[in-house]
Amino acid sequence: VLDAARLGGEEPRSKSSQWIVFSLDQTEYLLRSSQIVQIEMVEKITPVPNSPAFVKGIAYLRGEVVPVIDLRVRLGMAPAEGGLASRIIVTETGGRRVGLLVDRARDVLYAGEEEVLPTPETATGGTSQVEGIIIRDGRLLLVIALDAILEADASLLPVDAVNSLAQELAARTTERDQDRQS
C-alpha cells in the first residue's frame, strides 16, 4: 500500500506521498490520496432508515450509489450543518467505495510515510480512528485510519478519546493562530 502510494504521487522521484488535507471544525486531518477516488460537492443525500447514526445516507455520484459517512458524527462531534465549503471525499479501499462528509477539503500535502508520528497513547487509548500525526510548519495534521472509520460497528471506536484529542489540538491551533496574529 505504501509503495503504491509513493508511486502514485505526482513526483515519483521524491519519496513523498500525496495527502489530501481536510478539516472538521478547527482540526485538520489527512487521507492518502491513493485511497481517494474523487472529491465532490455535496448534492443530494438520501437517508437510509435504521442505519448507524454516522451514516448520513446514500448519494448518486458519477453513476454509482455510494454510502456517505458523516465524519463529524463518526468522530463523536455534532452532525454536519452542510455549509457551502463541505465536501464528500469518495474513498476506495478493500473494494468498497464510501464517501466521507467533511467541512472543508482544499489542500494537498506532500509528506513521506516516515513523517507519520505515532499518536500519543494517552490521548487515544490505544486503538483509534487516528493512525498517526504529521507535523508540518507547526500544524498538526491527524492521519485518519480509514479502515477503522469504515467499520460498520460503531462500538469499536473510543469516540471520547479521539474527541478529546481533537479538542486539545483545536485548542493548540487556536493558541497558535492567536500567537501569529499578535
Next chain:
Amino acid sequence: VTEMDKGGEFADFRSSFLAEAEEHLQVIEHSVLELDSDLQSGEPDPRRLRELFRAAHTIKALAAMLEFEPVVELSHRMESILRALERHSLPFTQMVVDGLVDGARSLASMLDDIRAERNLQFPTTLLQRLDALANLAASPSPQQAEDSLSGYEQSQVDAALASGKSVYEARFTPTAESVQRGISINSVREELERQGQVVRIRPEMSPSGGGVSFVLLVATDMPASTLAARTGLEEAQFRAVERERAAEQPAMIVETSAPRSSVVRVEIGRLDELMRLVGELVISRARIARATSELELGARRDTIYSIQEGSQQMERQLRTLRDAIMRVRIVQVREAFGRMPLAVRDSARAAGKQVRLEMSGEETEVDKMLVDRLIDPLTHLVRNAVDHGIEAPAQRRAAGKPEEGTLRLSAQQSGDWIVIQVSDDGRGIDRDRVAAKAVALGFSGEEILESDEALLRALCHPGLSTREEAGRTSGRGVGMDVVRQRVREMNGTLDLSTKQGAGSTFTLRLPLTLIIVEALIARSGGQRFAIPISTVEEVAELPRDGIVAFNGSRIVQHRGEVLPLLHLNQAFHLREDRPDRPYHHALIVMVGGVRWAVTLDQMLGEQEVVVKALSDVLARTPGVIGATDLGDGELALILDISELVRHYREPGHSAAAPEENSSARRG
C-alpha cells in the same frame, strides 16, 4: 514470464475464447454424463462420441491458438480416448468414462482459472491417468506416453527452467555406426550427467520400427551445441523443452469468484435492429435541434409542437431501444441448469446414493446476468438435496421408496418472474433438530415446528450452517445463508416447503431482469420510495379511524377482510408528512400467505426505475433492496415489502419509534 499477460488484445481474445470454449464444454459435460448412462447398455452411442470428439477437438484448437497449453494437453488426451472408443480399440468401461468425466471437470476449472486470469497448472496426475487409459488401446500412441512426466520429474523440469537452466530432450537411437564410434546409451548418459542433470531416460520403440530409441531429458546450463559435441550426437537430436512443456509457476491462490463468461452471443438480426433504432434516435434528435434553433427566432406554435412531438418520439424510441437491448441480454436458463447433472453425479457418488435428475423448463429465457448469478445458489441447493435430502438406498427401501431418489429441477416463467424449483423425494428436513439448535440462536422453537417459513429463516441463519450440517460436497463455504443472500441480491425470494419423510422443495422466485422494474413511487416521511409493482396487489386508501389497535399490533378492515397493518414511517422512524389527512395510502401485499396493509404518506405514481444494488454494509437496511435515480439526481430507496413486513412485524420493532432519534437523523 508467461504468455498470460494482461494486454488488451489478449484480454479480448481471452473473452471470446472463453465464450466459445464454454459452449463446447457444456456439450462435453452433458454428453459425458450420457456416456455414463450408456455404460449400462455396454455400448457408447457413436453419435455422442463424435459430438464429444468434435467439442474436445475444437477446445484444443482454440486453446492452442492462445497457448493455453494445459488445456491443449488435456483436450488432446480426451480426444485420443474418444477416438479409441470410436474405433473400438479401447474397452468401454467405467474407468474410461470416469477419466472423461474428470477431464471435463478439470477443463471447467481451467476455464475458470483463465477467466480469473490465474496461471494455469498442468493437471499432471489426470494427464497420466488419461495416458494410461489411452495405452490400454490396441495401438498405443508413443506420442502420448512421451508427454507424461511424473510429478517429481515435472517438478525437476520446472525448477530447472525457473532457475534459468535449459531443458533438452535428446533422442538417441543406437546404430551400427554409433557402436563403431563407441557411443552407447551409457556413454551418452554419463556425459550428460557431467554437463547437467538427467531427469529421465525412457526407452521407446523406434518410430522407424525395428530398434529401440532412448529419450533422455536433461537439465543443464550448457547450450545444445556443447552437449552434442560432448556426447557425439547431432545437435539436431537435442530439442529444447520450452516453458510450454513446464507447468506455470504456482499461482498465488486468490479466491476470486470470477463471474462466468460475460459474453453473450447475439444474432446479427438483433444487432441490426439496435442499429436501426439508434438511427431513428439520431433523426429525432436532429428534429429537436432544428426546432430549438428556430426558437431563437421567436417561439412559434408549430415549432413548439415540433419539439413536443420529437420528445414523444424519442421517448417511444428509447423504450423500444431498451427492450431490444434487454432482448440481447436474454439467454436460456439451460446455461445454469446444464451445470447441475455433474454436481448431482459428484454428490451422489461421494454419498453413495442413487439419484435421478429430472429437469424441465430449461428453455425458459432469462437475463444473462441472472443466469450467471444463479449457478452458485442452485448448485448448493442441488448438492444439499443429494447430501441431506435423499436417503441412502437401504434407508429408502426400508421406507418403502424406490432405491433411486428423484431430484427435480424446474424453471418456468410466471409474469415478470421466473420460478425455479429444486425438489427431492427424500426424508424432508428434520424440524425437531433444527428447532433444537435454533432456539440457542434466539428463534422460537414452536414456530419452527409449525411453519416452513420460520424453518427456512432458521436454516438461513449463519449460525446454523455449521460444519456439522454441511456435507463433504455441499460444505464448500456456501451455506443456506449465502443462498438467501444471493437470491436477495437478485431481488428474488426463497421459499421452502418440506414434509417429513416425503421430501423438500425450495422455490426461488426471481425477476426476469435485474435491471429495470416497473415501480410505484411514493413519498413518506419526506423521502421518496420506489416499490416494484409486481410485489403489490393493490393500492388502497384506508380511513384512519378504521385502524384498530389489537394485541400490540394494528389491524384494518379492507374489502371484507381483516388485514394486519404496518406503518412504513414507524418502521423507518420517519415523521409523517400528512398527519392531518383522514386516510392513509396503503399498499396491499401478500407476505408468506398473509395479506398485509403497509401504509405510507402519499402515492406519487408509477415509473420504470433502474435498480442499483446497495451492496455496502453501511447502506444495507432491512426492507430495502436497492436504490434508484428518479431522474433528478436524488436517490429513492427501493423497498422489498415482503422483507419489510417480515422484519418489522415482530412486536418490539414497530412499538419502539423514538421521536428524538428520527429528528436527529433527519437534521
